[in-house]
Amino acid sequence: MPHTPPMRRPLLLALSLLALTACNNAPSQSAPLAPRPALVVTAGDIAQPGPAYIAEVRAVSRAELAFAVSGRVARLHADVGNAVRAGQLLAELDTTPLRAQLQAASSDETAARVRWQEVRQRHSRIHAAQLGQAISAGEMDAVKAELAAAAAALDAASAQRSQAEWALAQASLRAPVDGVIGSRQLAVGQSAGPGANVFTVEGSGRELSLWLPANIQLAAGQRLTLQHERQLYSGKVLRVAPTLGAGGQHQVFISAPAEAQPGDTWQVMVGRNPGHGISIPLRAVLPGHTGQPSHVLRLADDGNTVEKVAVMTGNVQDDRIQIVSGLKAGDAVVVAGAAAITPGTRVKPVLLRDGGSHE
Template identity: 35%
Template sequence: MRRLTLLLPARRGLPLIIVCALALAACGDRHVPEPAARPVLVVTPAASGDSGASAFPGEIRAREESALAFQVSGQLLRRDVDAGAHVRRGQVLAEIDPGDLRLQQQSAQAQVASAEAEYARTRTDRARYAALVDQQLISRSQMDAQDAAYTAAQSQLRAARAQADVAGNQAGYTQLRAPRDGLIASREAEAGQVVAAGQAIFMLAGDDGREVAIALPESRIAAFAIGQPAQIELWNRPGVRVPGTIREIAAAADPQARTYAARVAIADDAVEGLELGQSARVYLAAATPETALQVPLTAIQPGVDGAKAVWVVDRAEGTLRSVPVETGAYGARSVPVLSGLAPDALVVAAGGHLLREGQRVTPVDRENRPVQLQAAKPAAVK
């Protein structure tokens, strides 16, 4: 023991790396267990169908909606129709007090009579002066003055007649008539109320066609176009869809909602039974090929150089590999994969940010049941 003590100081100069090598050699016989396979949720890509279409809530509206108003102001004497009534073109809907307008019409007619009398007098005087000037009994300047008086009387008569026509039209404006066949969607005034010219009295929904008013998101507005086909489903008729097309898309987005107002026209043979104000859902197909596959949004991961990728489970090895893919327009819950993915691939649907290339995994489905993998080929016996 004393000899060992004496030798230890002599070995203090051994390099540290030799000491570490001796320690590793002493532990070399220990077995490091391989990490257990991590369970991952997998799905197979779904064929494009309704999952590739976007659904937008909407409301049944008339193709032509008109706010009906009087062209003159006055007190509303009566209204002959109520909300929900069906009216015909030319039918009287309401009337305002015509008293003042009729008085104005009578005054205009009196001015026409006065202008006609003045015009007749100047015409007679002009003819008389013309005979006198031929006989050189009056000067030419007097004849010119008579011609000017005749022209002025003629112009005043035309102005009086125009004023009388305006007064007559205004007297006729006291009755509000339907411009077309349609349905009274709402009323905005009551009898006895004083209304201004242009103030809405009724809202008329024309009978010519029905549409669905929807709002398209600003982020995807490039995916929609006028004439694009659509499918319309009423809330009170689940499962029953009628064809339609996008007829109109607003040129500018709503400044608050940041959506574009759009109108989807319903086929004429499918409008029977549709009521104004009904809730509906409009399905617009994504502009992707029919062979596109759909994967959950959560399956898409960032790839190399800003590309997109998904984690796919190798069926033979039970390990992960990153597969770059090309995607289409994103949907509400899924995204179409245009290329790079096989239809039978096992795609990791969630938790991809916690995984790594080559990691061993145990795939499970949404019911937490193990997914059977193809058995790996046995190693050859040497």
């Protein structure tokens, strides 16, 4: 057995300790890596919009205005699209005939008042004479009847004068609420009849008015898809008219987006028809190499491991794409960062909801 010199023993001991320390500090090859978070989305069935109907945007607070008297339009002070305040003057009729009627009624009232005052004075004299037994009872009865008739004539004349004043005031049409002029059906020089709608003032709030066949039933709170100028919106049924209108149709009122303006027409998709295939966000699809199909990373059955799946794509609508084959409804696919994840990697799924929020 070879003999180790005493001077080399400390050196060998130091080298042995260094080797042992290095082994303890080396990373363990068997320690599992923590799963990385991955944003995933659930593939959903495609549903095609149902039949579309035309709805008109109207104000929740809405006033249809008409003159209460007939006459010729003399002046207009507002037009369609103008913002108006409550009490603002919108239109005026020619007041010449109405002023003449008021003058005549005032004259009749003045004459009736003079007549009543004369009879009342004579009644007072006859009454005083009756107390002195200077006249007969028949004369007193006659003057009483005359006074009653004069009073009735004065009341009638006063009523005619009040009516003429009211008619003159009605020749000015004013806005009852703050709002926007939605429609106007008269022009200067045109004759306006009492009760005929000549202005519409659209007040606060907006809603869609929709007429539907009686066989299409909607309920308050039901969600509907709206379309205007190629943009899609969501609406909700506010109320359904309890009675049917012309042609057996019923009126439905739907919430209107902020973009809706009175008088505009919007499309309302009622119901949805089954489509073909499913859809996922467009960014979840990874393009294949030359000659290779597109693919996605799908969560395997264990819910944590990603696997590469070839897919056949179809139409693109907004930020979603149709998947013709390769996936089924309910499959969870990685929607962000899929290009940086290797198939077979274990991930911690973070579910994306409603296309915008995740938890």
